[in-house]
Each structure stands twice: as C-alpha cells, then as structure tokens.
Amino acid sequence: MELKLPPELVVEMEAIYTAMAAGYDTVAEAIGLTCDQCPDNCCDSWFLHYTYSEWAYLWLGLAQLDPARLETICQRASEYVHLSQQALAADTRPQTMCPLNEAGRCQLYHHRLMICRSHGVPATLTSPNGRRQRFPGCFRCQEMVHARYSPPELAPAMERTALLRRLVQVEQQLLGAGRAQYPKIRLSIAEMIVQGPPQRHDG
Numbered sequence: 001m002e003l004k005l006p007p008e009l010v011v012e013m014e015a016i017y018t019a020m021a022a023g024y025d026t027v028a029e030a031i032g033l034t035c036d037q038c039p040d041n042c043c044d045s046w047f048l049h050y051t052y053s054e055w056a057y058l059w060l061g062l063a064q065l066d067p068a069r070l071e072t073i074c075q076r077a078s079e080y081v082h083l084s085q086q087a088l089a090a091d092t093r094p095q096t097m098c099p100l101n102e103a104g105r106c107q108l109y110h111h112r113l114m115i116c117r118s119h120g121v122p123a124t125l126t127s128p129n130g131r132r133q134r135f136p137g138c139f140r141c142q143e144m145v146h147a148r149y150s151p152p153e154l155a156p157a158m159e160r161t162a163l164l165r166r167l168v169q170v171e172q173q174l175l176g177a178g179r180a181q182y183p184k185i186r187l188s189i190a191e192m193i194v195q196g197p198p199q200r201h202d203g
C-alpha cells in the first residue's frame with residue numbers, strides 16, 4: 001500500500017519549503033547570487049535523498065501529470081539510473097541531467113526536493129551530536145564570496161538546522177510507531193521516480 005502524506009503533513013512540508021525559500025532568498029540577495037546566466041546547471045549534480053516524506057511529496061506532484069508526460073519522465077529516469085550505475089561502477093561521480101529537467105527548467109518545481117531548494121548559498125548546520133558544519137555554496141557563490149568577504153566565513157549563511165529538524169519531525173509522524181520496519185533510504189530523484197511512490201512497510 002502506498003505511503004501517503006496526510007493533509008496536515010502536506011501543509012507542514014509546504015511550510016518548511018516556504019521557510020527554506022525565504023532563507024535562501026535572503027542570503028542570495030545579500031551576497032548578490034542569482035542563477036541567471038550561470039554557465040552551470042546544478043540539476044546534473046549527483047545528490048541522494050534520505051526521507052520518505054520528500055519521496056512522497058515528490059510523488060504528489062508526479063501523480064498530477066498526465067500519463068504520457070509521466071511515462072516520458074519515467075523513461076528518462078530509467079536512463080538516468082542506468083548511467084549513474086555505470087558511473088558508480090567505474091568509481092566516478094555520476095553527472096547526468098535530472099529527468100525532471102527540460103530545457104534547463106525543473107518541470108516539478110513546486111515538488112522539488114530540499115537539496116534542490118538549498119543548494120547554492122552558504123549554509124550552516126548543527127548536527128544532533130553538536131557538530132557545527134558550514135557549507136560554502138556553489139562554485140559561483142564561492143567566487144562571489146571570496147571577492148567580497150575576508151575571511152569568507154564572514155559571508156551570510158542560511159541556517160538549515162531548524163528546517164531539517166522540522167523535516168525529521170514530519171518523517172517521524174509519517175512513519176509512525178512502525179518506523180523501525182522501514183529500511184533506510186539513499187535514493188536519487190531518478191530512483192524515486194523509477195521505484196514509484198513509497199510503500200508502507202508497517203503491515
């Protein structure tokens with residue numbers, strides 16, 4: 001049986017994503033970063049995703065597509081999975097355009113995943129064990145930061161900790177008391193598409 005986000009968790013996912021967009025925009029504006037005219041397109045970056053919540057939210061969007069369009073995306077996703085497996089087998093980092101990207105644009109923009117929404121600007125994160133991490137942002141952002149801030153750590157950064165905690169809470173509520181029965185996941189977006197919507201594992 002499909003694992004679906006109940007309405008109250010859909011609302012919370014949207015609130016988390018909205019807060020993330022606001023945090024991103026504030027930092028990007030302060031630094032002067034935009035993706036306009038960028039020679040890169042980050043949608044070919046190799047990212048893995050770890051929550052059933054984001055998988056289910058992605059499928060909320062996919063399920064609204066007309067069948068022919070979904071079939072086209074599924075075919076691209078299969079090809080992506082094949083190419084990424086080849087790259088990993090050759091001990092190289094996969095670099096293939098996301099199956100949801102067409103002509104440089106995300107076709108499921110409102111259902112894209114958290115890393116798609118946060119990649120680019122510098123970010124900070126405190127792990128549950130108290131370890132503090134700072135991520136420098138994309139290559140273009142790093143160029144801008146190094147030109148304007150010395151040391152670069154003085155540049156503003158998006159604080160991810162509270163948002164990730166909220167996502168963890170959504171995940172716990174979604175999986176509920178049976179969450180120990182759910183295997184841990186490490187999936188690319190293409191794998192989330194090819195495998196179909198997440199399924200229940202708690203009987």
Ligand code: SF4
Nearest residue numbers: 035038042120138140
């Ligand atoms: S996130 Fe950075 S590297 Fe990626 S498209 Fe935007 S500006 Fe370019």
Ligand code: SF4
Nearest residue numbers: 043098100101106116
């Ligand atoms: S889901 Fe959208 S934003 Fe994220 S990598 Fe794919 S095309 Fe890009």
